[in-house]
Amino acid sequence: MFVERVWRSIKYEEIYLRAYDSVSHARRSIGDYIELYNRKRPHSSLADQTPDEAYFATLPAIKSAA
Template sequence: NVFIERLWRSIKYEEVYLRAYASVSEARAGIGRYLTFYNSRRPHSSLDGRTPDQAYFNQPMPEAVAA
């Protein structure tokens, strides 16, 4: 739950509180753009300055362990 709480805190302080949305569809579009930014361009200190996309998609997949 810590991850989700940090995510929503970032969304609120870096997007929602800075905008005056006129409608729900405008808010949805703005938050969608922010989530794209958050995952692909915003560096995260917990990921050693990498973005989530860099941390999770650019890493080699671990080898499967034979059962």
């Protein structure tokens, strides 16, 4: 279900709002949107964190060598 939600967001917030000049322009623009979606766009289902913040908060801390 998560994947369907992501693609719905991509379609309604990016693809349907743009007229791309070329396939390369579409790829670049969609890639930029995915970057925004993962790193800058807060998600209510993640307590208003970005997916990156939610993911990296669950990773164990790496201890530095002494």
